[in-house]
Amino acid sequence: MAVEIIVDxxxxxxxxxxxxxxxxxxxxxxxxxxxxxxxxxxEYCHNCKFCAGRCPTKAILIKVVKPKKRKEEKRMK
Structure with missing residues (x-):
């Protein structure tokens, strides 16, 4: 699972x-x-969201990122 951590x-x-x-x-x-x-x-984040839950100013957002499909996979459908 890939994640994105956004800090405001x-x-x-x-x-x-x-x-x-x-x-x-x-x-x-x-x-x-x-x-x-x-x-x-x-890369090492496993989406536990402890950081976002502990942030006193709600500055952290964690988003799950869906992997992009490769062109070959799109053509096969």
Whole structure:
């Protein structure tokens, strides 16, 4: 399952709660030069949504991304 983690930079206060609660935090989350967190590598995210649930400003949105069909698959239908 592929996911997209969207962090609203205007809402993020850099508290680090997303990082603290994430089971894969060092692999997924990084801090930018303003001290705000962002999802660096979502490959390791397993959609637990702990980060979104812990965010006090509701700055995190997690979306499941459907894989794009390849052209060959579309032609076969």
């Amino acid at each position: 930079r205007n809402k993020c206060i850099g508290c680090g709660r997303c990082y603290d609660v994430c089971p894969k935090a060092p692999l997924i989350w990084k801090k930018d030069e303003d001290g705000k967190y962002y999802a660096y590598d979502v």
